[in-house]
Amino acid sequence: MTAAALPWNEADRLSALRAYGILDTEPEQAFDDIVHLAGRICDAPIAVVNLIDDGRQWFKAETGLGVRETPLDTSFCAHALLQEDGMVVPDATQDPRFECNPLVAGEGGLRFYAGRLLKSADGYALGTLCVLDTRVRPEGLTPLQTETLDVLARQVMAQLELRRAIREREEGVQALASSEGQFRAIADSMPQMVWSTRPDGFHDYYNARWYEFTGVPAGSTDGEGWNDMFHPDDQERAWAAWRHSLDTGDLYEIEYRLRRHDGVYRWTLGRATPIRNEQGEITRWFGTCTDIEDLKRSEAGKDLLSQELSHRIKNIFAVVSALIALSAREHPEARSFAASVRNRINALARAHEFVRPHSEVSQPLIGDTTLHTFLASLFKPYADDAGRSRVVIEGDDATFDDQAATSVALLFHELATNAAKYGALSTVEGSVLLRTRNAGDRFILTWTERGGPALTGTPSRQGFGSALSALSVEGQLGGRLERRWETGGLILEADLPATALSRRRAALKKG
Known part of the structure; x- marks a missing residue:
């Protein structure tokens, strides 16, 4: 060759x-x-x-x-x-x-x-x-x-x-030993407690921080011994969450109270993620425990302060409303104006009550913080004799927060008040359909009055309520407001940015 x-x-x-x-x-x-x-x-x-x-x-x-x-x-x-x-x-x-x-x-x-x-x-x-x-x-x-x-x-x-x-093989063993040594050095230097389990959930590794925090002898929490370190009230819940992750491969995340070496239970955040091979099979679980006791106390203090401030604001609404009522008694000629102002303040108070931070005792029984739930509460005074709301809400619901509550409350309070005085709600047969629609990056609310007095054209003068509605939608919510005075009644369309009703959530997603 x-x-x-x-x-x-x-x-x-x-x-x-x-x-x-x-x-x-x-x-x-x-x-x-x-x-x-x-x-x-x-x-x-x-x-x-x-x-x-x-x-x-x-x-x-x-x-x-x-x-x-x-x-x-x-x-x-x-x-x-x-x-x-x-x-x-x-x-x-x-x-x-x-x-x-x-x-x-x-x-x-x-x-x-x-x-x-x-x-x-x-x-x-x-x-x-x-x-x-x-x-x-x-x-x-x-x-x-x-x-x-x-x-x-x-x-x-x-x-x-x-x-x-x-x-x-010897080189592989040496590389593995070196890698394991590096892992242990990194894990022991972390402030969190680090642990690892076999695919079946058997705990076989804890870093130095775990033993420092718990004070237990090395190896004593291997296998299933770790669960005994939790507060008795948290053990079954922690076991259920861990079994679910083992059965499904879902990430493990739970808060529980973990016993420290001095016997004090401290709130801890437990997390774990599975490691998979090329076939998708779980080969190990790696997890951490993070002491969040100080964070929980800080959050509890902030919640208490927020509830207290919110309660004081609620009282301010009540005081202002009472002052207006007393002033109206001294000046009967301003009684109509005072009633209008009081109604608007009461609408703001209802909006504040709906979205303000609550304790378990003060939590209102009006459901989750969504647009439809809030509007249903706002329209309760406009029910018929059978208790059915004369303002029907249909369409897409939306998450709702306090940054939008004031503007939405003022807009629909003015619409409902005017409808009760001059429009569809001023007659027994009249009603209002409020349709909400999610249109991608826009959220559209359409107020349609039916069965009220026939309209003969566009009003020649715009009242304070109309100006207030425009300020709420265009100035506060960044939307567009359009009114059409049809023969059958007023049709109003508020075209809002989709993020206007829940700006905090939008900011979190962007962040």
Whole structure:
């Protein structure tokens, strides 16, 4: 086989050879035994395991030669690499490839050579197992000797592969130990308690912070012992959450009270995430416990302060309303104006009551903080004799917060008040349909009056209520307001940005 026909290039072959990490290593009994056996079976005084490096041939094992390497230009084996199944030279003096070789010339020089390739699993020729003799052997090797040399060459490769596998395993173990050491160093330096479990949830690792916080002996909370560290009232809840995560693979997150080394229970946030292999199977769970006791106390203090301030604001609404009522008694001519102002203040008070922070005692029984719930509460005074609201709310609901409550309350209080005085709610048969619609980045509210007095056209004068409605929608909510005075009644459309009703949530999403 010529060099041009080789199935590999020299750079790749050398890279494959060096991947075994065998070059320049100390003699090993397994390889020495092979060359001794090859020499005896083949009746040859010289036998070697020969590896062809860059510019040299190096002998992992040899008998009868006395050296560990020789220059490549005197190598028989370098020529053997070019042969598919190795090479046999009965008389080197008669072979033009070797007749000028200094190892062949003269009395006592090499005459006979027989070698078998050492080939990697990828087909790279690494060297040979060969026998040499100083006498000519026209008959070459016997069939038994040939078979033995083939078998022993395969054994050399088996030893090389075994040796590489052991080396790679040791390197892997060392890398794993180094990686585990780095992980432990990082985990022990974290302020959080860090833990890990097997796929079935068996806890088998805690960092130093866990033992520092709990004060328990190392290993005492392995397995299921960790649950005993929780407050008795939290144990079943924590177990249920953990079992759910193990069954579904969902992230684990829960707040519970964890017993500190001094016996005090402190609020803790527990979190865990699964680690998966390429097949998606969970191989481990890694979790943390974070002491949030101080944060919980701070939040509780803020909530209490917020409730107190909100309660005082509620009282201010009541005081202002009472002052207006007293003033109206002293000035009967302003009674109509006072009633209008009081109604508007009461609408603001209802909006504030709906969205203000509450304690468990003061929490109003009007449902969740949504637009529809708030409007239903606002329109309660406009029910018929059977208790059914005459303002029907339909369409898409929306999350609702205190930043929009005041403007929405003023808008629909004015509409309902005017409808009760002059529009659809001023007659027994009249009603109002309020349709709400989510239109992507817009939220549209349409107020349609039906069954009231017939309208003859657009009013010639805009009252204070209309101006207040426009200020609420366009000034406070950043929307557009349109009125159409149809024969059947007023149709008003408020076109708002979709974020206007819950600006805090929109800000959180943006952040």
